[in-house]
Amino acid sequence: MIRIAVDAMGGDNAPKSNVLGAVKALKEKKDIELILVGREEEIKAILSGQDYDQGRLRIVHADEVIGTDEEPAVAIKKKKNSSLIIGMKMLREGEAEAFVSAGSTGAILIGGQVVAGRIKGVKRAPLAVIIPTISGKALLIDGGANVDCRPESLLQFAVMGSLYAEYAMKIKNPRVGLVNIGTEEDKGNMLVREAFPMLQSCQEINFIGNVEARDVISHCADVLVCEAFAGNIVLKTMEGVSSAIFRKIKEAAMTDMRSKIGGKLLKPYLYSMKKEFDASEYGGAPMLGLNGLVVKAHGNSQEKQIRTAILQCVGFYENDLKDKISAAIRKEKENSVKSEDGAPGAEE
């Protein structure tokens, strides 16, 4: 039985969509137990009349809610009784294996590191974002958690992202690329130039070298490694450009009779393409390297997205990803200590 805590109060459509999304997930998967964290009365009111397996769903009351307008660091300290903090604590205490929230991104990122806590050896816990490409999903890591990080952290992101891609996303021997402004080894800023040889000599990953932001959408790599400033810029630019283009097409298809007919005929194709390029359709963003999996669902998640984010946690646990990450980080550390010592085998 996998115990997944769900923040009933976070997000634009909470608590209703969160609770109903949880009920949906519960019906689909028999081996999960859900813990709805939030205001008990409100949750109960939504649950009443719903048909679900009551033995696998319980409520943990949480009085407070952290809003998206609050300063995350302050809110985390002050609102100890918020659904977000209580959910994170359950991870730390081992009362749940995963926590899904559509609440304040800032609070989730800080709460993850500070309250849930990191796996031993993990320097910084990245937010891995599943992104659309022209041929399926890829994983961008870090998409928003750690700016100004060290090359060692990029190496850990690569290792964690590769494991997530392989076991949770089912991508065989995932190709790991370092996001850069050119493909040559010596391109880029200090950070990526220092990270390059570290990724290259890492035996836990299938490193394919530098990749350019232009090729991300063409699926140049399955795992795209970067610090969060660059990563967030990739994500937001993708989002902005694709939505602007589809908006413009809609406008163009209203110009005159010819364009109206053309637009009408192409509409279903364009609509499904728009969905393909919409990252929010791709479930939540897993925050990796923590004592338990934290999944950040989109703030505007509906039932369907909450359901997807919950089910996403199952693959993580079925494959013991937490243990795999822990082992890989330990192994990588041993290797790097060995190479620093100039010990035998360190030359590889």
Add this chain to the structure above:
Amino acid sequence: MIRIAVDAMGGDNAPKSNVLGAVKALKEKKDIELILVGREEEIKAILSGQDYDQGRLRIVHADEVIGTDEEPAVAIKKKKNSSLIIGMKMLREGEAEAFVSAGSTGAILIGGQVVAGRIKGVKRAPLAVIIPTISGKALLIDGGANVDCRPESLLQFAVMGSLYAEYAMKIKNPRVGLVNIGTEEDKGNMLVREAFPMLQSCQEINFIGNVEARDVISHCADVLVCEAFAGNIVLKTMEGVSSAIFRKIKEAAMTDMRSKIGGKLLKPYLYSMKKEFDASEYGGAPMLGLNGLVVKAHGNSQEKQIRTAILQCVGFYENDLKDKISAAIRKEKENSVKSEDGAPGAEE
């Protein structure tokens, strides 16, 4: 008379497109004098039979060509007789006011700083890239020249970009935004957090605060300030996503009879939209802060793009932009010295 040197040998379609593009520009503008730098015999062969004002076009012979496959720093040192180096030297010596090249970006960026040289007080010379938005052009600065730069450089980019937008792009009181991963003042990495108050207290610009990469395409600001790693990622992601979407639409419009008819009808609208979103349609990228204007034209420039890049230089000179940049940089430096001294008026 504005003297513009043109690298006849740089780019995929050189020397033919470069020479013919120059002839085109010469015919359109009466107050320019063009200097074609490159292999005299080859240039002469292309010019023969062309009808143009011979009094305003001359050739400066250059034996060598720097290829895009060469290591820029090495090529700059070794190929003193290349068209690129000779053109840059003409700027330094005051023999030309501007230099247009479609050659190796790396060599242009290094050659600009090292051979042409910077205006006194300018710390680093940024590549300003004119980008498409849903409502006209904007200027992204730095789009590729300076990674790992200091906040002081971002401030100078803002000042130079603002002047270019106002006088060369004719945008009145251009809104200057700092590219960041959130709009709040305390968002982002160390670099942008330190740069923010400097831009805010700068009196030479109309600073509107942080802007997100998602909104760049929606014209959230006229001048988008960033260091080159982030800037290049914005540019390349825009390019990649927009070309992927249009490619996908083309494919979708081949699915079946319905989509084929729809596609046929919408084609002219989509085609003009695709052009709108194509940065390569927007002339060259000006490298600012140098002893003369360097314009980097796209590597695959045709006649038309070379012509546009040449004509772009005219606005720069008609408005004394070099002097304006020099004066603004000096003034900004005085202001910052004043504030450090705590002198009167420094509190603003």
